Amino acid sequence: xxxxxxGSVAILRTHLFVLLFSVCLTVSGRVWTTTDGIKSDxxxxxxxxxxxxxxxxxxxxxxxxxxxxxxxREYVKQWSRVPRxxxxxxxxxxxxxxxxxxxYHTACFRCxxxxxxxxxxxxxxxxxxxxxxxxxxxxxxxxCGTCSRIFPKRDATKDQFFADGRxxxxxxxxxxxxxxxxxxxxxxxxxxxxxQVGFSKPKGKITLQLVDRATLTRxxxxxxxxxxxxxxxxxxxxxxxxxxxPGTTFDHRIFVLYGLPYIECISVLxxxxxxxWLNERFIESPxxxxxxxxxxxxxxxxxxxxxxxxxxxxENMEKSESPVYGAGYRMMKQKLAQAxxxxxxxxxxxxxxxx
Numbered sequence: 001x002x003x004x005x006x007g008s009v010a011i012l013r014t015h016l017f018v019l020l021f022s023v024c025l026t027v028s029g030r031v032w033t034t035t036d037g038i039k040s041d042x043x044x045x046x047x048x049x050x051x052x053x054x055x056x057x058x059x060x061x062x063x064x065x066x067x068x069x070x071x072x073r074e075y076v077k078q079w080s081r082v083p084r085x086x087x088x089x090x091x092x093x094x095x096x097x098x099x100x101x102x103x104y105h106t107a108c109f110r111c112x113x114x115x116x117x118x119x120x121x122x123x124x125x126x127x128x129x130x131x132x133x134x135x136x137x138x139x140x141x142x143x144c145g146t147c148s149r150i151f152p153k154r155d156a157t158k159d160q161f162f163a164d165g166r167x168x169x170x171x172x173x174x175x176x177x178x179x180x181x182x183x184x185x186x187x188x189x190x191x192x193x194x195x196q197v198g199f200s201k202p203k204g205k206i207t208l209q210l211v212d213r214a215t216l217t218r219x220x221x222x223x224x225x226x227x228x229x230x231x232x233x234x235x236x237x238x239x240x241x242x243x244x245x246p247g248t249t250f251d252h253r254i255f256v257l258y259g260l261p262y263i264e265c266i267s268v269l270x271x272x273x274x275x276x277w278l279n280e281r282f283i284e285s286p287x288x289x290x291x292x293x294x295x296x297x298x299x300x301x302x303x304x305x306x307x308x309x310x311x312x313x314x315e316n317m318e319k320s321e322s323p324v325y326g327a328g329y330r331m332m333k334q335k336l337a338q339a340x341x342x343x344x345x346x347x348x349x350x351x352x353x354x355x
Contacts, residue, residue: 029055033069045089047080053308060308087130112152113137125150128312144169146264147309162259164213175261183208183256186265187273193301194270197341202276204235204250210258219255227322231256231268233275239355248354252276263302263309270297282354292328293348296336299329 029043032054042054042061051062065073083092086102087109095106099118110117111124111134118124123135131150133141141150142160149169151160160168168176177183187208191201211219220232232255239248254272256265274294285293295317302310320326336344 030075032072034067035069044076044079047076048311051311052076061306062308062311063306086126087132111137112150113140142167142169144172146172146261147312162212166213166257166259168259172261173259175263176259177256177262177265178210178258180208180210183210183265183269186262187269190266190270190273190297190301193304194273194297197300198345199274199277199297202250202252202273203280204237204252204276206276207251207253209253209255211255212258216255216257227325229257230260230264231272233272233279235276235279237279250280252279261309263305263307264313266301266305267298267313270301271295273297278348281349281352283348283351284353285348285351287324288328288331290328291324292330292332295325295329296332299333 029041031039031041033039040056042056044052045055045060046053047065048062050065052065052068054061054063065076068076083096083103084090085092085096085105085108087104090105092103092105097104097106097109097118099109106117108130110132112131113133114137118132118134124132125135125138126132127148127150129147129149133150138150140153142153142156143150145166145168147169149171151169156170157173160170160173162168177186195201216229216232217226219234220226220229222234225232234253234255236251237248240246254269254276256268256272260268271294274297275290278290278293284290299314299317302314317326317329320329322328332344339347
């Protein structure tokens with residue numbers, strides 16, 4: 001029984017590509033050179049399609065291989081040809097074990113709970129971070145609600161277990177958003193990307209709130225929403241006809257689960273702000289269209305990020321089996337590919353039905 005999850009996290013002060021490659025960092029690895037001539041030290045740990053994973057200052061990032069020099073691309077090609085351990089990415093020697101399509105150093109091929117090597121016929125779960133555990137020991141581990149990292153509960157701190165029942169790994173906790181002022185900084189990050197494709201900032205008042213799962217579920221029940229929600233938007237409006245100040249005013253409340261890492265908050269806030277955009281235009285469509293359209297915005301901002309977590313959140317949307325959030329996203333993504341952003345926005349605006 002194998003489960004493969006890939007993810008990483010980034011914090012506000014280090015997620016920009018220009019910051020990552022503005023100086024030569026003193027960490028293990030090789031010096032990488034971008035096509036612009038900027039150099040940085042980083043350790044290659046994986047190759048996924050046309051992306052490479054680099055570990056910089058202990059954090060894992062994804063970059064397009066096309067950003068780098070021809071010498072770096074050749075290095076990646078040679079690196080990929082060498083048999084490597086699926087747990088640590090190190091070169092395999094004579095002491096290795098094969099499990100399915102993956103191979104491991106014998107020392108790496110062990111359960112994180114009992115610390116014993118897996119034997120023939122053992123069933124185990126594996127995450128995308130090199131962590132493995134016997135199926136029968138899985139109850140002794142926690143599973144990060146964001147990046148799906150498996151971690152032994154005995155090694156976790158109490159802060160990794162939220163009061164509302166959620167669990168988080170140590171790296172995601174380190175990058176978690178627990179204060180409203182930080183959430184507002186994240187909110188600022190989404191707008192240049194959204195405005196670039198034609199979205200405008202809201203006219204009405206926006207109130208951001210960090211909440212627990214129970215509060216989010218309770219507020220979602222007001223509009224008959226349910227599921228594994230990370231965020232929610234509730235909009236009130238007032239129409240004034242005649243008089244000195246005719247028009248429509250809006251009051252929006254955006255709820256976000258507390259403790260989500262920075263990158264996930266970017267995705268959630270982009271999604272919820274498109275709900276605001278739709279609400280201010282009184283645009284109504286079936287749930288797959290609405291949620292799929294909002295997920296297009298999440299995808300748009302995640303593509304600007306360089307963390308491994310951004311890659312996995314994008315992959316999750318692509319593979320989601322939800323008929324609303326998954327199938328809806330893929331349907332709207334196909335429409336976007338055919339029409340482009342201006343035409344798609346105009347198509348939705350035509351569905352406006354003001355009171």
